[in-house]
Amino acid sequence: MAEQLRPIEAPFVAAAPCGVAVRNRLKGLTAQDETVLRLVGAHLGALASKDLAVRCRDGLAHDADRWAERKRELTTASSARWAGTIIKASHDQWALARRCQLAHIQSLEAGIATITRRLSVPVGQKATKDAPAGYRSRTEWFAKSRRLRVLQDRLAAARADWQAGRVHIVRGGKRLAGNRHHLEAAQLDETGWRERWEAARWFLRADGESGKRYGNETIRVTPDGEVSLKLPAPLAHLANASHGRYVLSARVRFAHRRVEWADRVQANRAVAYRIHLDADRGRWYLTASWQLPPTPAIPLPAALAHGVIAMDTNADHLAAWQLDVHGNPIGRPRRFGYDLSGTAEHRDAQVRHALSRLLAWAKACGVTAIAIENLDFAAEKTREKHGRRKWFRHLISGMPTGKLRARITAMAAAAGIAIIAVDPAYTSKWGAQHWQAPLTRTNNKNQTTTRHDAAAVAIGRRAQGHAIRRRTAPPPHDRKDRAGHRTVQAGPDVSGGEGPRPRIPGPRTGCVPPGCGENAGDQCAQHRSGHAAEHEQLMLSP
Template sequence: MAQGTRKKVLELRLLADPFVVAAPTGARIRDRLRLSSADEKILMLLGDHLGHHARADLAERVRIGKVPVKDNRRAERKRALTKVSSSRWAGAITRASEDQYRLSLRCLFDERALLRRAITEIGKRLAVPCGRRVGGVRGYQSRAERAQKQCRLQSLTARLTEVDRRIEGGHPAIVLGGRRLARARHNLADTSLTESEWRERWDSARLFLTADGESGVPYGNYTISVDPADGSVTIVLPEPMRHLANAPRGRYQLDCTVTFHHRLDEWLDRITAGQAVRYDIVHDPSRGRWYLDASWATPKRVQPTADELAATGARLLAVDLNADHLAACVVDTHGNPVGEPVTVPTDLPGPTSHRDGRLRAAITELINLARANGCAGLAIENLGFADARATGRETMGHGRHGKNFRRAVAGLPTARFRERLRGMAHHHGLVVIAVDPAYTSRWGAQHWKQPLQQQSKTTVVTGHHAAAAAIGRRALGHGLRRRPGVTAHDQRIVARRATGQTVPRPRARGTASPPRTAGTPHQGTKTCRDRSDQHALFPVSQDRSGRQPASPVGGDAANTGQLG
């Protein structure tokens, strides 16, 4: 082959090792508060009063900037807030301000990384002339597209400069109530909201009704207390609002009661033992409802590693996440598919509450399927799409096909699916293994789609089912490529599938066993040699009388004394 026509050898990506997703570190339950008009008015006054001081404290924390924890003046700020609220309300406000500040800084660092990645990708393509390819980098197709990308590069560079300035000064931009809702105020016609409706949502989002739990106090929380006997809720009012109290010691008792149904036993165990429980009162103005959320920290548990789980010989339910459905396949300890693959529809378009409910229903179906097949856990891809979303059209295609692909990627609930699956699977005693998503779809379709279709009689196997099988094999430590004889159409071959081929087994070395010659017959199902001096995976053939053949199988010229 000529030097100029030699094809470039593509290097494969380095694959990350599969890992077990950590168990959730906390629990959260919710129940509805059916408030009277008087109770609703009191909660609005309380939330607005505490929210005003919480916003002032957060602004002061941002002005302090990026300093060590000992220099953030939290004790000083807490003493100032205690005068207008109480010691416990002040502690919750300063803790929330510190958490919000740290979270905003992490978001700034993530934004800087994404901007740098996008600037690098665009800069590479701008360095190549239009319509040409240099060193594997393709230039833009037209001058108009190149000019647009130059404008975008300038815009991204300006944003990066601003982000660097904020990180250096330690002053992130924080909007209590949500930046999206704040921007909607200037485009009410596009949001189908009136000014009064927007104002109601804005005020509700800026309420502060959060009380941190305390260990050793009655029912795990002194500020917002829930009596397990009758479900009554009492709240400690700040000092300026003590005249509105209807219970002893400056407390206000709501007319309604609370009855938690989900994880009730865990909640009762904690509050009866005096362990800390945090409470949040949330207002949903679109529905006109109030909710009480209870949350607490769960003890840390040591999860088995992916190698330990594979060594136990357990099955896994491999799941491939797609825009409109979940493709699942059960794999055994050798990496062989068991049974027929399953498709779980998701149908996620719609309001946020509807999407979350449908996603939970799909995950519940996966968990029931795993338990019915005796699986010890679920295997999923470690998807994030952070790089793809940052670079956009630079790495995700052009035209109609690229637009559809980017839309599908944007519609995948990767983070929400992972978090929901982690929590729900943990409560059912299942582990979640995350694997590197590289080549699962390509190699799965190449090596497992046809064998799965031959094995399945009633299910139409797609490339997503084959990708699920590849995900399960990678979670167990096997390769994605199928060796001959693992699955087959013939029933006799399926009955004796060569599962040992999918597991690396150490062979004896040295003089552990006497050598065998090609002329020595072998009994039973042990491997023997045929006439072509190759290993055969089937026992030595016999006639109907059960007698061995007259001449040994695998005889060659050296054994018979004949020359080839």
């Protein structure tokens, strides 16, 4: 029987980003400027912590009246605009914690289901299509049975919190809070940790308002780069300008999207700002963000009008290949490597550099679409799913699928290139089966096609609507006028074109060894015993 394949989703054009953020360093700050920023950040951070605690205590019982009451309490200690921003940030953080809580519950349920299935199988039994593999030993079976009880207790507690609307949030970050008890492992001293902890809990951000001067009344940035902020009521005595404002000595000049930002500021359109301190470097930064108008997605045929560049994501590189409109590879594959070791900033810079080179190559080729796999390893790296294969869990955990997807969508939209997401099912397997050997040059060892390169071709063909399989079955031989060339190119409308290929008899013996092709497609469509009609005809022909 033919192998049961899971349904394959149709490719689609990824939506463009709905917002943009640019950052610039605040250079030339005086000691008085830093003192004011620290005092304002600490004061508003304390208010934000108290308001977040109130929001968490309210849980599911929060309503509009409670929102107004919280805003009135915060306004007396800051201002109406600061209070509105703090309340909105607390509500967003509570909502994010709820989504993470639901994802944690789903992960626990998946782990419990996996362990339960494997515990029901005899110890040492190998996996089949209908049943998972059993555990290797009685010791492992006993350890997993104990872990099952632990996960069930965690699931019960998580479900109780979910139903009660109870969340657990640490302002400043749970990891940074835990580092306080492991300073040596975190390579920090108490003073350094304290500085990072306080900086993470400061609150120095303000939402924009369309129609107000320069798009923001709380933190204002003029077109020539002057930065000023409205001081809270208890700190109004620190103002150095009229109306309780403090003007910083530093000037801002955005290098990226400067024209877009200047157009919004001069038109008094909303721009949100955030000021934060990088405690590791001792530098202050200003981040400006605004929403982009929704743009309709480009139709898939229009995006593929000039071919496509297909990309296969791997742990240390991006494997890309250009395909023409017929799904044929052009030239040689390209690789864009990156190093994901080190800090988060270093990893992000490596991903951005690799994507910049990929987009530059796409523009040089005249291609307006890049096909990528719609990967999401959120549920694929659990210890219950992969068991002892820690190296594999570390491998897929290190692949920056989420960050790469967000980065390439934003960068490609700025470059005028469409991103086509395809189903990742069987792309590596079928790419290696149908394309790796034909695209390998045997006379040049330096031009060997890897499995990742072949997977890129499979991704590109799926995005174009072509079958990944290179050839279809031969035409029928019931009539002479219907028989053509033995193998023909597979078209996009050929049913079963992405199925496994049948085993072709060898040229010398004219037969297939016993057991070969058992997992191929249904070779006995004519209900004959033995081999399929195609193979029998080849064996009987003189």
